[in-house]
Every structure is written in structure tokens, then in C-alpha cells.
Amino acid sequence: MQSSSTQLQTVADELESSAERVIEFARRAGADGTRVEIEAAESRAVAVTNRVPTERSFRGTLEMTVTVFREGKRAFAKSSDLSDEGLSKIVRGAIDSTAATESDPAAGFADPGELARDFPDLDLHHPLDWSIDELGAHAQRAEDAALAHDTSIKASKGVTVRTVSGVSLLATSAGFLATAPWSIHSIACAPVAFGTGERQIGFWGDATRAFDDLAKPEDVGALAARRALDGLGATQVPTQQCPVLFEPSASLELLSELVSLASGDALYRSGSFLKDGIDSPLFPPHVQLDEDPFVKRGMASRCFDSDGIAGLRRKVVEDGCLRGFFLGLYAARRLDLTPTGNGYGAHNLKMSSTRTGPHDDFAAMLRKLHLGLLVTEMVGGGLNRLTGDFSRGAKGFWVENGEIRFPVSGITIASNLRQMFGGLQAIGNDAITRGGATSGSWLIDAMKIGGA
Structure with a gap:
């Protein structure tokens, strides 16, 4: 919320009161147990396109989800009405819905010993009290920088600047009650470069908890413009097998x-080739993957998950071996495993290699690639979770003798994720952070390139 600490506490108190009333209403209505999740937020957003404002919005949102458990069944309902009448109505709706569900032994509350007990200040709440006009001027600085970068940048698909702050609450009839204030600030820019009979759209953006940590709009605009320019004159390369270097934004997609393969939904529902992979080699021994829910200002930091369970600082991949999954309570019970506090997803992942040195910047990674494909973007989806077969459309650059020669587009890259992970030769020290994950570029030893 765009508020002082006193106002923030008032909002938290109101949400806690509402949750306690919901739980009492549900008890009286015959529920065996109740979970309440509430999120209240305020957002400001502006967008400019070719120096014309295309969005100017200020809105407040409130969403409450009530899950009730009755006779081994569970059902939920959503509402934004915190009046007594509204709370009573959502409870009745959830209770009535249990009649249409089946008993589920995996549903229910976490054991008391699994619940979060410590709530350190993760420094996630940094509201920005800027006017719409000030945000608009900030966005225009990014677009101006993009348009001024090169004469080939003649238009823009827009720049969006957004600031959101809010409070989230989780309460259960088993006695768990906690609130968490948070904020997210973001900027995204998409300029258009024009060539001979073609145009290319570049994109770059950033998101942080504190606005002061956000990339400068001039830097965002210039980088987005460069990515658009770099795509001009792209061509295909012959179909072949060769090494592939994924720049950091692309490696984060891998x-x-x-994460999706090692998460509950894939493991117990749709299937994953990693299901029996705990403590088995997945990457070469130099590869490490760390998870930390408690990073100050981390985009994926949190003290508790959707069931009130605390996450853990841990090695997800250690010396190349898979050591753990990403499990909320329900998925863990379906798999007969211990929950890992990942009911809201993974926390601040960091991919690294014991081989990475201080001189392994992007230029050094190109030299390690020597001859092959540099991937900057992937499009489409083509992953078979059961087998690991992987195929995506891609664009990037052809590299010879460790130097970029020309842009490439209209190709596909294909392999098997198990082979790709096993063939990860190096990770650069050119790391970026996006959405709670950090990694440098990845050098894969071989993939099939489908082109001309």
C-alpha cells in the first residue's frame, strides 16, 4: 500500500480481523477447518507509446480466498467483500461446494512442527509515493533513450512503468496467522528497429522490491534498442549439430x-522424468543450484508459503546431483515426501559453477563457444515432461572463432533436457536476476539446430 507504517499496520489489523471472523463463521457453519488468504494492494501504472500516453491507472484491489475442509473434503470460494454479510456469503459458498467434491486424504493443514516460527524482516516493503505524472515522465525517459539510440529505431511498442505495494495474509483455524507487506516496481521497454524490408522489436525490463534498485530508464531504453538493432538482417543457418551458448536471460528460461519438472504438479499429476531423480546426477559435478527464501529485498523472498510452512536455505543441486524438489504441503503428501515450503514456488534460486572464474565474462563465454550458436531469445513451447524432449524456436547470433558474425532467426533448437543439463560445460559470471532466479550464460556442448 502507498502508506505510512501506521496505515500499514491498520490495514494488517483489518485483514486479521476479517480472517478471524471468516474462521468463526465457518466453524459455526460446520467446517472442520478453514484457511484464509487475503491480498490487499494498490497499484499505479503508466504506459507511453511513441511519446503518447496510452495508460494511466491507479487502482486498489482486494482478493480473499477461503478454503474450507469438511468430512475429508475441501472447497474454496473467492470474494472481495469484507463486510459481515460478504464474509458469511463466501463461507456458505465454500461449504456448499464441498458437496460436489470427493474426499481427499492429502488435503488439510500442516503439522504444527512444520509451521514457520521465525519471521525475519526481509525488507520487501518499499512503497513509492509518486504521482501518475512522475511515473509517466520516468517512462518517457526510457522511450527517449531508445529512440535516440540509433536512427534505425523509428518507433516504439511502448514503455510501461508500474509500482505496486500491498499486504498479504494467511490464517488458518489451526492457529496460524501472519501478514507480510511487500512492493514490486517494474519497467519494460519495447522499441522497434527498421531495416530494409523488415523490422525487429527489442525488449528489456527490470523489476525490484525497492524503486531505487530499479535499472535506470535510460539504461533500459538503450539496451532494448540495442537488442532490436542486433536482430536486423537475421538469416538462417544450415541444419546441423553444434554447441549452443544461452545468454543469461535465455539460460533462466532453461x-x-x-523448476517446473521438479515441482509438485509435474511430479504427482502430469509426470516428470525427474520423479525418481533425487540424489542422482543431473548436471556435471561443477554445477550448483542454491535456494534462499530469506534474501533481503529478494523478488522470491518470503517467511512462509501457502500453508504457513517456512522455506529452507538449501542446495537443490549439489555437485551436479539433484538433492531436492519444490513441494508444497499437498504435493508432498501426494508423493509421500516432506514439504519444502514451496507452496508459492521456488525462492531466489542461484545457478553457479565451481569452474567459473573472475574472467569468465560474456566475451570469455563466446571464446569458449568458439564455433556455434548464441541464443538470445526462445519462442513457443516444446517440452515433453515425461521424456525431457525439448524443442523451441530461437533467435540469436552465429559465432565463429569466438566472435559474433551475424544474427540468426527462423530456426529451432532441439535436444533432450537430461542431455542438455548433463552437457552444461560452463556458466558465465555475467549473471542477471529475473523473477527470483539468478544465473549467468550457459554453454551446452551440443544441440540440433533446425534451419535452412
């Missing part, structure tokens, strides 16, 4: 595939 890391997200790993």
Missing part, C-alpha cells in the same frame, strides 16, 4: 524448465 532454469524455469527445471
Whole structure:
């Protein structure tokens, strides 16, 4: 919320009161147990396109989800009405919905010993009290920088600046009650470069908890413009097998595939080739993957998950071996495993290599690639979770003798994720952080390139 500490506490108190009333209403209505999640937030957003404002918004949102458990069944309902009448109505709706569900032994509350007990200040709440006009001027600085970068940048698909702050609450009839204030500030820029009979759209953005940590708008605009320019004149390369270097933003997409494969939904519902992979080699021994829910100002930092369970600082991948999954309570019970506090997802992942040295910057990674494909963007989706077969459209650059020669587009890259992970030769020290994950560029020993 755009508020002082006193106002913030008032909002938290109001949410706690509402949650306690919901739990009491549900008890009287016959629920065996109740979980209440509430999020109250305020957001400001502006967008400019070709120096014309295209969005100017200020809004407040409130969403409450009530889950009730009755006779081994569970059901939920959503509302934004915190009046007694509204709370009573959402409870009745959830209770009535249990009649249409089946008993589920995996549903229910966490054991008391699993619940979070410590709530350190993670420094996640940094509201920005800027006017819409001030945000608009900030966005225009990014677009001006993009348009001024090169004469080939003649238009823009827009710049968006957004600031959101709020309070989240989790309460259960088993006695858990906690609130968490937070904020997110973001900027995104998409300029258009024009060439001979073609145009390319570049994109770059950033998101942080504190506005002061956000990338400068001039830097965002210039980098987005450069990415648009770099795509002009792209061509295909012959179909072949070769090494592939994924720049950091692309390597983070591969890391997200790993997270999805090692998360509860894939493991117990749709299937994953990692299901029996705990303590088995997945990457070469030099690769490490760390998780830390308690990073100050981390985009994926939190003291508790959707069931009130605390996350852990841990090695998800240690010396190349998979050591753990990402499990909320329900998925853990379905798999007969211990929950890991990941009911809201993974926390601040950091991919690293014991081989990475201080001189392994992006230029050094190109030299390690020597001859092959540099991938900057991937499009489409093509992953078979059961087998690991992977295929995506891609664009980037062809590299020879460790130097970029020309841009490439209209190709596909294909392999198997197990082979790709096992063939991860090096990780650069050119790391970036996006959405709670950090990694440098990845050098994969071989993939099939589908082109001309």
C-alpha cells in the first residue's frame, strides 16, 4: 500500500480481523477447518507509446480466498467483500461446494512442527509515493533513450512503468496467522528497429522490491534498442549439430524448465522424468543450484508459503546431483515426501559453477563457444515432461572463432533436457536476476539446430 507504517499496520489489523471472523463463521457453519488468504494492494501504472500516453491507472484491489475442509473434503470460494454479510456469503459458498467434491486424504493443514516460527524482516516493503505524472515522465525517459539510440529505431511498442505495494495474509483455524507487506516496481521497454524490408522489436525490463534498485530508464531504453538493432538482417543457418551458448536471460528460461519438472504438479499429476531423480546426477559435478527464501529485498523472498510452512536455505543441486524438489504441503503428501515450503514456488534460486572464474565474462563465454550458436531469445513451447524432449524456436547470433558474425532467426533448437543439463560445460559470471532466479550464460556442448 502507498502508506505510512501506521496505515500499514491498520490495514494488517483489518485483514486479521476479517480472517478471524471468516474462521468463526465457518466453524459455526460446520467446517472442520478453514484457511484464509487475503491480498490487499494498490497499484499505479503508466504506459507511453511513441511519446503518447496510452495508460494511466491507479487502482486498489482486494482478493480473499477461503478454503474450507469438511468430512475429508475441501472447497474454496473467492470474494472481495469484507463486510459481515460478504464474509458469511463466501463461507456458505465454500461449504456448499464441498458437496460436489470427493474426499481427499492429502488435503488439510500442516503439522504444527512444520509451521514457520521465525519471521525475519526481509525488507520487501518499499512503497513509492509518486504521482501518475512522475511515473509517466520516468517512462518517457526510457522511450527517449531508445529512440535516440540509433536512427534505425523509428518507433516504439511502448514503455510501461508500474509500482505496486500491498499486504498479504494467511490464517488458518489451526492457529496460524501472519501478514507480510511487500512492493514490486517494474519497467519494460519495447522499441522497434527498421531495416530494409523488415523490422525487429527489442525488449528489456527490470523489476525490484525497492524503486531505487530499479535499472535506470535510460539504461533500459538503450539496451532494448540495442537488442532490436542486433536482430536486423537475421538469416538462417544450415541444419546441423553444434554447441549452443544461452545468454543469461535465455539460460533462466532453461532454469524455469527445471523448476517446473521438479515441482509438485509435474511430479504427482502430469509426470516428470525427474520423479525418481533425487540424489542422482543431473548436471556435471561443477554445477550448483542454491535456494534462499530469506534474501533481503529478494523478488522470491518470503517467511512462509501457502500453508504457513517456512522455506529452507538449501542446495537443490549439489555437485551436479539433484538433492531436492519444490513441494508444497499437498504435493508432498501426494508423493509421500516432506514439504519444502514451496507452496508459492521456488525462492531466489542461484545457478553457479565451481569452474567459473573472475574472467569468465560474456566475451570469455563466446571464446569458449568458439564455433556455434548464441541464443538470445526462445519462442513457443516444446517440452515433453515425461521424456525431457525439448524443442523451441530461437533467435540469436552465429559465432565463429569466438566472435559474433551475424544474427540468426527462423530456426529451432532441439535436444533432450537430461542431455542438455548433463552437457552444461560452463556458466558465465555475467549473471542477471529475473523473477527470483539468478544465473549467468550457459554453454551446452551440443544441440540440433533446425534451419535452412
